[in-house]
Amino acid sequence: MMRGRDGGEKKHLVPSLCLAVLVLVFLVLYCGSFFGPQGQHANSALEYGGKIKRSIGWSNDGNEEVGKSEEPIISQEDGDYNLAPKSFPVCDDRHSELIPCLDRNLIYQTRLKLDLSLMEHYERHCPQPERRYNCLIPPPPGYKVPIKWPRSRDEVWQVNIPHTHLAHEKSDQNWMVVNGDKIVFPGGGTHFHYGADKYIAHLANMLNFKNNILNNEGNIRTVFDVGCGVASFGGYLLSSDIIAMSLAPNDVHQNQIQFALERGIPAYLGVLGTKRLPYPSRSFEFAHCSRCRIDWLQRDGILLLELDRLLRPGGYFAYSSPEAYAQDEEDLRIWKEMSALVERMCWKIAAKRNQTVIWVKPLTNDCYMKREPGTRPPLCRSDDNPDAVWGVPMEACITPYSERE
Known part of the structure; x- marks a missing residue:
């Protein structure tokens, strides 16, 4: 009887030992995964942070003249590395007017070999990585918190935009006036000396819009x-619930857009x-x-076709331009050729008064389909994507409407 009992205990002991071994193996694996790779993860994070720092140019090695920072750029708390930037170096004052x-x-x-007649020198040309400035552009000395809208439409701090030569150059056109520590904008322009608001109402009146409001009821x-x-x-269009995107180059008048943004x-x-402008079609x-x-x-009307x-x-x-009203030989020639071009583009004159003409674009493809074969400008290729814009060259062709429009 005793022998049989011992045999039964041995049978129960084997599964127990196997279970204990499995538990021990599990604990070893679990503890190993918990303690072993922890240092590896920290080292990997640190190494990754270093790579990120170098790849985006946060390191100032060999580039001390661009900007300096005594504080670490990668924040570190309790031994853990956070890849969020803590600070950026600041460019020196020589680069306060730098536009990337x-x-x-x-x-x-x-x-760079650029065609100045095509305005290529005013288009985007980004530097190679080794010539890039990885620092913050400093504000002008004495910079003030900008005046808030809607007051900013009419006045800004002069110290924020230290370019006042336009005020003297365009003084007879009411572009802007220096008034003490501020630059005041009377609302005038080259073609509307008496104010943009009156000019906008004039455009609406030409189109017979209700109450001379260009918004045309939305x-x-x-x-x-x-x-x-x-x-x-x-x-001045903003008060009519119209958002305008204003475009100008950094030309002989310097950065006019800086005034617009400050306002x-x-x-x-x-x-x-x-290149195509960075906006999709329509x-x-x-x-x-x-x-x-x-x-x-120029170039078969390629710029007007970009507007189209x-x-x-x-x-x-x-x-609004002399070509629309002047009677000298050159202006008459330009007007005649421009009128012929927009007619081939199927535009029609919606209104013409004094110094301004307003054309309207067709609603459908019907006019395009009725043009004589070989008429220029041609329709764009069927595989042309009118919404592809970034770095895409302009083409002298008409973008027809898709079937769903």
């Missing part, structure tokens, strides 16, 4: 202003040159050019 990818000094230094909400100056036209007016530093209901000094006839791409069906283009 629009630095004409870079163009001269790298001797049918016009987005406007593209080419060669905007200090963007008073766009600034709180949407604006973009760029030019109608060789982005605007209204385009505007007031003495913008653009040769719309941006305008929605039935969109308007208001053109």
Whole structure:
């Protein structure tokens, strides 16, 4: 009897030992995974943080003149590394006017071969990684907190934009006036000396819009202003529930867009040159050019065709320029050729009065389909994507409407 009992105990002992071994193996594996790789994870995070720091240029090695920072850029608390930036170096005062990818000094230094007649030197040209400034652009000395909208439409702190030569150059056109420690904007422009508000009402009146309001009861909400100056036209549209995107290059008038942005007016530093503007097709209901000094006839009308791409069906283009009214031989020639071009583009004159003409774009493809074969400009290829814009060259072709429009 005793022998049988011992055999039974041995049978129960074997499974117990197996279970104990399994538990022990599990504990070893668990503890190993908990303690062993912990240091490896920390080292990996530190190494990864170092790679990130070097890849985006946070390290100042060999670049001390750009910016210095005594504090560590990667924050560290209780031995844990956080990849969020803690601080950035600040560029020195020499770079207070630096505009990334629009630095004409870079163009001269790298001797880029650009066609000045096509305004390529005003387009984006970004430096190679080794020539980039990985630091914060400092504000001008004495910079003040900007004046808030809507007051900022009419006045800004002079110290925030230390460029007052435009006030003297355009004093007869009411662009801007220096008044003590402020720059005041009376609302004038090259073509509307007596105020953008009166000029905007005049455009609405030409189109027979109700109460001379360009918004046209909500049918016009987005406007593209080419060669905007200090963007008073766009600034005065905001009270009519219209958002204007103002465009101007950093040209002989320097950075006019800086005034627009300081005033709180949407604006973009760029030019109608060789690349499509960074907006998808059908982005605007209204385009505007007031003495913008653009040769719309160049390269088979490619710049006007870019506006056509941006305008929605039935969109308007208001053109205030000597070509629309002057009687000298050169202006008459330009007007005749421009009229022929827009007619081939199927645009029609919606209104023409005094110094301004307003064209309207067709609502459908019907006119395009009725043109004679070989008419220029041609329709764009069927595989052309009118919404592809970043770095895409302009093409001298008409963008037809898709079947779903």
